[in-house]
Amino acid sequence: MFFAYIKDNRSFVSVKKNKLEHINSPADLKKLKISELPDLAKEIRRFIIDIVSEKKGHLGSSLGVVELTIALHYVFDTPNDILVWDVGHQAYPHKILTGRRDVFHTNRQYGGISGFPKRDESIYDAFGVGHASTSISAALGMAIASRLKGDLIKHHIAIIGDASIAGGMAFEALNHAGVSNSNILIILNDNEMGIDPNVGALKNYLTSVKNRKGVHKTSLCDEQDNIFEALNFSYSGPIDGHDIGVLIAELDRLKTIKGPKFLHVITKKGKGLHQAEQDQITYHAPGKFDKITGDIYLNKHRNSTPKFQDVFGLTLVELAKQNKRIIGITPAMPTGTSLKYMIEEFPERAFDVGIAEQHAVTLAAGMATQGMIPFCAIYSTFLQRAYDQVIHDVALQNLPVIFCLDRAGLVGEDGATHHGVFDLAYLRTIPNMVIFAPMNELELRNIMFTAQLGLDGPIAIRYPRGRGFIKNWEQPFKKLEIGKGEVVTEGDEIAILSIGTIGERIKGVVKKFPEGTIAHYNMRFVKPMDISLFNKLFKKFEKIITIEEGALTGGFGSAILEFANQNNYKNIIKNIGIPDQFIEQGTIEELLQLVGLNEASLYETIKSFLKD
Numbered sequence: 001m002f003f004a005y006i007k008d009n010r011s012f013v014s015v016k017k018n019k020l021e022h023i024n025s026p027a028d029l030k031k032l033k034i035s036e037l038p039d040l041a042k043e044i045r046r047f048i049i050d051i052v053s054e055k056k057g058h059l060g061s062s063l064g065v066v067e068l069t070i071a072l073h074y075v076f077d078t079p080n081d082i083l084v085w086d087v088g089h090q091a092y093p094h095k096i097l098t099g100r101r102d103v104f105h106t107n108r109q110y111g112g113i114s115g116f117p118k119r120d121e122s123i124y125d126a127f128g129v130g131h132a133s134t135s136i137s138a139a140l141g142m143a144i145a146s147r148l149k150g151d152l153i154k155h156h157i158a159i160i161g162d163a164s165i166a167g168g169m170a171f172e173a174l175n176h177a178g179v180s181n182s183n184i185l186i187i188l189n190d191n192e193m194g195i196d197p198n199v200g201a202l203k204n205y206l207t208s209v210k211n212r213k214g215v216h217k218t219s220l221c222d223e224q225d226n227i228f229e230a231l232n233f234s235y236s237g238p239i240d241g242h243d244i245g246v247l248i249a250e251l252d253r254l255k256t257i258k259g260p261k262f263l264h265v266i267t268k269k270g271k272g273l274h275q276a277e278q279d280q281i282t283y284h285a286p287g288k289f290d291k292i293t294g295d296i297y298l299n300k301h302r303n304s305t306p307k308f309q310d311v312f313g314l315t316l317v318e319l320a321k322q323n324k325r326i327i328g329i330t331p332a333m334p335t336g337t338s339l340k341y342m343i344e345e346f347p348e349r350a351f352d353v354g355i356a357e358q359h360a361v362t363l364a365a366g367m368a369t370q371g372m373i374p375f376c377a378i379y380s381t382f383l384q385r386a387y388d389q390v391i392h393d394v395a396l397q398n399l400p401v402i403f404c405l406d407r408a409g410l411v412g413e414d415g416a417t418h419h420g421v422f423d424l425a426y427l428r429t430i431p432n433m434v435i436f437a438p439m440n441e442l443e444l445r446n447i448m449f450t451a452q453l454g455l456d457g458p459i460a461i462r463y464p465r466g467r468g469f470i471k472n473w474e475q476p477f478k479k480l481e482i483g484k485g486e487v488v489t490e491g492d493e494i495a496i497l498s499i500g501t502i503g504e505r506i507k508g509v510v511k512k513f514p515e516g517t518i519a520h521y522n523m524r525f526v527k528p529m530d531i532s533l534f535n536k537l538f539k540k541f542e543k544i545i546t547i548e549e550g551a552l553t554g555g556f557g558s559a560i561l562e563f564a565n566q567n568n569y570k571n572i573i574k575n576i577g578i579p580d581q582f583i584e585q586g587t588i589e590e591l592l593q594l595v596g597l598n599e600a601s602l603y604e605t606i607k608s609f610l611k612d
């Protein structure tokens with residue numbers, strides 16, 4: 001026996017701790033009686049809370065799907081039957097039940113298991129994920145493949161949240177799945193939350209469905225009313241996603257039905273931990289907290305430098321007060337990007353459009369045609385999804401949309417799916433695009449100020465996750481000259497050209513060399529290039545180093561090589577950045593070391609380049 005603080009009755013309740021430790025695969029789970037499963041659910045919750053409270057990670061979403069996960073592995077023949085989790089941050093119970101309980105404490109750590117489903121990691125992880133709204137397409141692809149191979153028995157199940165199902169890709173896949181005659185089951189895990197409260201008309205529709213009755217459709221009227229029935233799915237629900245008996249009975253029934261099926265399940269995000277149920281935004285990924293009380297440990301950063309996201313969010317409010325044409329847009333990340341400050345202050349001029357990066361970009365383009373000044377706040381990694389919109393809807397028409405790309409560079413524990421390392425390369429190929437990477441908070445503020453004064457075309461401003469360097473960052477705005485870099489340190493032997501916040505680290509490294517040896521330039525802009533500065537540098541220095549926290553292939557360093565080649569310079573150039581491979585999870589420091597961008601590695605690389 002052990003004691004656990006389970007919210008059900010907000011008191012300590014005893015749980016027999018003898019089930020989870022015997023479950024090493026779904027086959028072990030199936031040995032339990034249905035009546036034993038609620039206790040197992042409590043053990044799994046306790047297990048997740050214990051580990052996430054110390055090791056950090058995503059919490060609320062996984063706590064919400066414990067019963068659903070148990071029921072799925074109990075009813076279906078996984079891994080032969082396929083589970084595809086959308087986003088994947090809710091897959092902790094799945095990992096724990098599929099042989100990873102004993103390594104779960106390594107979750108999201110360097111060398112440990114991934115915080116998301118990953119095909120290399122387990123045969124139970126049928127599809128790798130991290131970005132939203134992919135599960136229906138992937139499961140449908142698998143289902144069609146099975147049908148073509150003559151396998152009509154295999155089940156293909158996509159589990160998708162109510163925020164992710166509103167993403168464009170999910171809609172496209174529903175449209176296809178409805179007429180596919182494939183054995184696919186889509187489970188909508190409806191908890192009314194994304195990271196922030198869910199938004200949009202579909203959300204309102206789902207709420208109205210919940211207010212109706214019943215598990216199965218009851219009348220022709222219901223059929224016509226139901227959007228999923230109308231799309232040709234066999235719809236059932238909404239059902240209580242925390243009642244294992246009900247879940248198992250319904251999944252058993254659905255197993256016997258052929259073709260596309262849709263099950264609407266209602267769950268509570270954060271279920272089982274009082275604070276996580278009450279403050280669902282904070283407990284999405286709360287950091288370290290007290291595993292008994294649930295209280296988050298006091299913020300040691302209280303008196304520290306600001307987060308870049310807050311510099312963006314608060315500066316935008318400041319500018320929006322002065323400039324009525326400023327609009328804020330974010331696809332589902334008001335808290336993550338700190339656009340929430342503008343949403344609070346100017347609700348009519350700030351939009352959370354849901355998980356809809358493509359729409360967010362073209363919406364901004366539309367606004368720009370009408371003389372508005374849209375700031376589109378998107379994580380670097382998620383803008384990848386809207387690449388065509390950036391090219392076709394924004395840049396081709398040279399519309400002055402201001403992209404604010406948060407989480408650029410290495411993001412740490414979220415790993416390969418989330419690192420924002422491709423943006424410099426993928427944006428650099430686009431004509432008309434201005435690309436800026438601030439070295440610090442002041443440059444971020446000043447470029448935002450400069451951009452809203454009016455640009456001829458689009459600009460992308462990329463800045464990292466985490467904190468900056470300057471406590472008194474709220475300094476008066478200064479206009480920056482587009483396409484101009486600056487000298488940080490004068491020197492005579494080698495020139496270092498850096499882009500973005502890595503420049504702050506380089507400052508420290510440069511100081512380790514004798515004064516006057518190394519010249520350091522903060523280039524600020526990847527595009528347009530500071531041609532006159534480059535010409536001076538290429539004439540003065542034989543050896544040039546470029547440093548960026550971004551993909552080397554096609555990135556800032558590549559731009560310098562192209563410049564040298566086009567101008568017939570024969571200087572020796574070394575590019576330092578992220579190699580041509582996907583970088584796994586770890587702390588940012590561990591990962592910087594891995595790719596040679598931490599201070600010690602930079603020092604060694606520069607030293608040996610100097611000698612060569």
Ligand SMILES: Cc1ncc(C[n+]2csc(CCOP(=O)(O)OP(=O)(O)O)c2C)c(N)n1
Pocket residue numbers: 061087089090130131132133160161162163164165189191193194195269331332333355357382385
């Ligand atoms: C394309 C994309 N945009 C944004 C995100 C950031 N994100 C991660 S989880 C999440 C909310 C998901 O909510 P929902 O689908 O309802 O799942 P739940 O967490 O409620 O289970 C968002 C917006 C993402 N992972 N992928």
